[in-house]
Amino acid sequence: MTKVRKKSTALFHIALMAACLICVDTSAQLKSYKNVVEDAQNKMVKIYGAGGFQGLEAYQSGFFISSTGEILTTWSYVLDAEDIVVMLNDGQKLNAKLKGYDPRTEVAILKVEVLNVDYFNLDKAVKLRSGSKVLALSNLYGVATGNEPASVQFGVVSAKTKLSARRGAFDTNYQGSVYVIDAMTNNPGAAGGAITDRRGNLAAIIGKELRSSKNNIWLNFAIPVSEITDSIDAIRSGKIIAQADPKAKLADEPMTVKLMGIVLLPNVVSNTPPFVDRVVRGSVADKAGIRPDDLIIEAAGQLTTSRNALENKLKTIERDTPVKLTIQRGRKFLNIEIDLNK
Amino acid sequence: MTQFTNKIAAFVTAWLLMLTAVSVNAQDIEQLEEEAINAAIAKVDKSVLQIESIGGLDRIGDKTASVGPSTALVIDADGYLISSSYNFVHKPTSIFVKLADGKRAACEIVARDLSRNLTLLKVDTKEKLTVPKFVGRDKLKVGNWAIAVGRTFDPSSTNISVGIVSATNRIWGKAIQTDAKISPNNYGGALIDIDGNVIGILTPLSTRGAGPTAGSDWYDSGIGFAVPMDEIVKRLPTMKKGKDLYPGLLGISFAGRNIYADPAKIAAMGGTSPAAKAGIRSGDTIVKFAGKNIRRQAELRHAVGPYYAGDSVAVTIDRDGKEMEFTVTLAQKIDPYQQPYLGLLLGTKTDSGLPIRHVFDQSPAAKAALKNGDIITTFAGDKNVEQAIENWIIGSKIGDEVAIEVVRDGKSIRSTLKSVAVDPALPASFAAETKIDGKPDYQTGIVEVKVPEEPNTCHAYVPETQFRSAPGLLVWIPRPGEFEFKDVVKNWEAVCQKHNFILLFPQSADKQKWRPDEADFVQKAIDQLRLSHKFDDARVAIAGSGSGGSMAATTAFSNRDQIRGLAMINASLPRRVGRIAASPVNRLTVFAGSFVEKDKDKNGKTIQTRMSAAKIPVVHTKIGSTKELYETLAVWLDCLKRY
Incomplete structure (x- = not known):
């Protein structure tokens, strides 16, 4: 009788153990949105710099791309400041140095003195397709302050398209592919934010606020990581990338x-x-x-x-x-x- | 032991399998959703096409025109596309479509749906187009998946937004609502369900305005609209013939202003209104429209919304407790109401009939040789003369004839009068209303009117003199500032007594300016006075000079059901006065006066033009002096009830 009881107890323990193991295992494969969001938020920073007048906000968003404090963000007037201040997810305030920027893709890398931070691994960046569910993380409108985590929005990829399918459609230097998102992601302060897939893998960086001259409406878009890896490599290696001619080159002897x-x-x-x-x-x-x-x-x-x-x-x-x-x-x-x- | 271990192993495996199954399911739901969405989109891929345009306007009003690529949806295999009229508001020179094989084909606009903001295009191609499957509105449930599909970014692929059906009956029944992001990026495209069936055509719509861009300011807000595809397919034969679709109108005015509470009881309709032509009468209450039960006016609007001009619809009414069914053919345009006029100023009812106080010069009544003092005994064959006149004015049009019987010196005289447009000119002289003995049973002299919860001060002057008819009410809106009412009364006392009216004098709360929302306070002041005093609702007028006159206009146009006269002295029409239109029930007469010559009075001329355009009777006149102003306004007020 005792033996039987022992047997069943053992059985129960093993089953429970196995169950626990499986639970842990599956959650690693498929994390809940809560975990995905918390992990991603931990990699986000708030950036404060120049601006604060004439409707120009003095803040934007960014995220870590290495454990040693490299931050990827959008090149803008905000970074055109003596002191760039970065606030980490835990509220820690640090001074940042501008490591470099690429005017063609409008991305910049900042560096802060910090060790062992959580970061988005660029090598593991994913590609999205139309209809993919995405999370957008940014400090839009500067609503998050101090140790408040970045704001998260949910949406799907509306389209993958060229930003300048027609010349002059948008006033930006960047001419490559973008994801159009069906959530209102591109707001003041959101530029430099991260777009991840539903598992929290980095996919794109949120672009600036742009109004389409095709149909005069605000566009919500992000630049895929694959489009900016060359820029990032060049900035990391210290190469200064010359100002690109944003407008198409005029002919020397044009056709009329x-x-x-x-x-x-x-x-x-x-x-x-x-x-x-x-x-x-x-x-x-x-x-x-x-x-x-x-x-x-x-x-x-x-x-x-x-x-x-x-x-x-x-x-x-x-x-x-x-x-x-x-x-x-x-x-x-x-x-x-x-x-x-x- | 081995057996035991095996047992355990089997058990653990079972657990493992179960758990894995559960987790795989959880993972699959997300995956399956994405796959289902993509499968649904693929089904309409060949039907959602990109259209481009060349030329046209570059600005629409104060906005930059949307000239970029837009979307259209195949609705008929023989080369017909349906799109949002928003996409063509810039009136392009040339429109063409990119077909599935990448070739361009020219498009022509065939017809428009002006009720639901759609445009039908014909494509010049021999290729058979792929018509998508569609789902009826009755099959939809709020909360169902709804995916918006457009093709504006890239001709080779669609752009999408994922949401749900938010409502199935919006914009007075014309559209389905979704929380997917709807914008110029997908106007003209399809809203589809999770099976890839088209729910509707995406287009901006609004209850607050008409026209192709109305509602586009709500783009990407989470409030988007789609016109049910099944309901447009039914209209295709008409549209293919090049016939535009217009909202269907019944042409009736309702009693009661609260459309969410009051029944659809008809107060008035013009003689040419579709309802009148069908045999429906004033006083009837609509209880059923196209099979739908109608309890309130708002329900009727919902029921009428999806119908178009030219549609014949069964309408059931309640007439004195009896239900009757009529077939009404809805109209595209309703003739604006214009009050028919005979040229009579009437006195107060006596046992023998309704006496004529004054016959206006050159009027139909004058031409029929009617005279002051004649007593009307029947009007249009009706002995209840007062009510008969009111009914006739509401339900008739200019040029209609009416038979009148009067008694003069004991002899009965019959005549037929042919009505003309109202001549609002003031008479040089006319008989005063008969005075009677005794004192009114309400407080006379200076009366303070306290309006609860309003900081403004307000007084009234109530004359002691009693007339056979109830007094009129003149609301004088002073310029902003502080006034001692005692001093004000000195100017008005005599005319109030002579012409039988009460003066109400509300003052602005801010001594510098009138706020537009103080129109509410003025209205409340009138209501407050009505609680303690009796006056004739048909002779309530509001007047003022300068900014007081503009405030009077603001008040008059926001309270049309209460105010019958508006007098503006040296005053301009405020920018926002709402809709200016003549109404058979809420009739209004306007007086524009100035101390300068008429042709130099720019404000007065503008008022005259605007009112004439709206078929509201208006008189524009020069006033010699302030004293003359009081007398003139008093005469004008006394003549408000002219027929």
Whole structure:
């Protein structure tokens, strides 16, 4: 009888032990959002620097990318200060040094004297796809102060796209891929925050506040880690990266509609559509088959929404380079190549 | 022992399996959700297309126009797309769509839905387009997954936002609400369920305004709208013919102002209103609309919301306890109400009938040779003359004729009058109302009017003289400042007594300015006076000069059901006065006066133009002196009840 009882007790203990083990094991695989968020918040910092006037906030967000105090953040006027102060998740206040920045990708690295901090491992950064659930961590609006942890938002990846699918759509130097998020992530102070997947793996850095000139609305976006690893490596290795030309380079001898032999409809309003008014007889355009009343809707792969847009695009093309035009004639679309060399 | 160990091992394995199963499930739910969402999106991938536009306006009002790529949804395989009208508000020169194979095709606008802010496009292509499956509104439940799909960033892939169905019956029944982020990034795209069926077409909508951009200021707020796809598919045959859809109107005014509490009892409707044409009458109460029970006015608005002009709908009314059903054909436009006018100023009812106090010059009554002192015995065949006149004014239009029977010197005279537009000119002279002996049973002289919870001071002057008819009420809004009412009364005393009206004198709380919300206080002061004194509700007017006149306008237009006259002296219309429109029930007459010549009175001219446009009777006149002002206003007030 005793033996039996012992047996069952032993059995129970083993089962319990096993159960506990499995619990620990599975939670390592799949942490609850609570744990994921707490781990991620621990890697976040609040950054205070220049600003604080004319609606420019003197703060932004950042996160550790090494155990020795390297902080990844967004390059902005906030960092253009004598004293940059960083506040850790536990409320510890430290002075930071600007280690370097890359104006093309608008990222910067700060360094604080601290050891053994939790950090996001860039080598383990993940890629997201449209529909992926994400967490956004930042100090948006500066609502978190002292040892209050960073704010967390939940959303999904709305789209993965080029920030400048059309030139001039957004006023930023960065021209690469972004994740568009369906949560309101890009707010004052949020730039430099972290986007993680639902398991807390770093995926992207929250961008600046940008208004789309395509449809005039605020955009919520983040730059994937894969797009900025070159910048980070260059800053870490001490290379000073020269200021990149943010705008596309203008041609030395640009193409013009006049050279083609095209006279456009007069530019009455800023959005005058690029309708062909006249074609000079015997000109390249004439030979290529362009006719009066044609509407030029694309030049060298860029949609030409207005006469100004067409002319600006041509300014970036050397006149000896052939230009592909897409023409709308009534309901038909025609592809026509203009080559001044011919 | 081995056996025992085996047993343990088996047991542990069982535990292990169970636990693993549970944890795998937990993991899978997240995974499965993402997969389900992506599978749903894939189902509409070929139906959610990117559209681009060229040219057009670069500013819409004070906002930069949205000229970037936008979204449209395939609704018919033969080349029809539906989109939000927001996407075309800049009136582009050319619209085209990127088809699934990457080719561009030209689009033309075929028709618009002006009720639900949608635009139907026809694509010039021989390719068969992929029409998505859709789910009916009746199948939706609040809390169901709702995924917004647009295609604005990249022609090769969609952009999405994930949320739930927040409500199934919004914007007076026109739309479904979602907390997914809806913005120009997906206007014109689809709201889909977790199975990839289209719930509706995403578009900005608002109850506070109409037009293609109304409601777009709520973009990305967590309050977004989608028009049920099944309800638009039903309308396709009409739209394909190039016919625009308009909100369907009944053309009725209700009794009672609280749409959430008052029943849909009809107070008035124009002779050309769809309800009147169907046989519905003033006084009827609508109890059923298209099979839906209606208890309150708001429920009727919800029921009418999804219908369009031209739709014929069964309407059940309650007339004196009897239910009757009519078929009403909803209209696109309701003729604005314009009060028909005969040119009569009436006295107080006697046993023999309603005496005529004054016949206005050149009026239909004058042309029919009616005379001061005639007693009206029947109006439109009705012996209850006062009520008959009121009913006729509400339900008739200019040009309608009416038969009147009067008694003059014991002889009965019948005549037919053809109504014209109101001529608000003041008469040079007219008979005063008959005085009677005795004193009123309420306090006369200077009376303090205390309005609870308001810091303002307010007084009234109540004349002692008694007339056969109840006195009128003139609310004089002074300029901001402190006034001794005793001194004010000296100017008004005589005219109040002669023309039978009470003067109410509310003062601003701030001695520097009137705040617009003090219109409430003025209204409360009138209500307060009504508790202790009797006056004729049809002769309540509000007046003031300068900023007092502007305040009078603010008060009048926010209390149309109580105020019948508005007089503005050297005053400009305030910027925000709400809707200015003539109403058959809440009739209003406006007086614009100035001490300068009429053609130099810019304010007066503006008031005249605005009121005339709204079919509100307005008189614009020069006033010689302050003394003349009091007399003129008194005559104007006395003539408010002209028919």
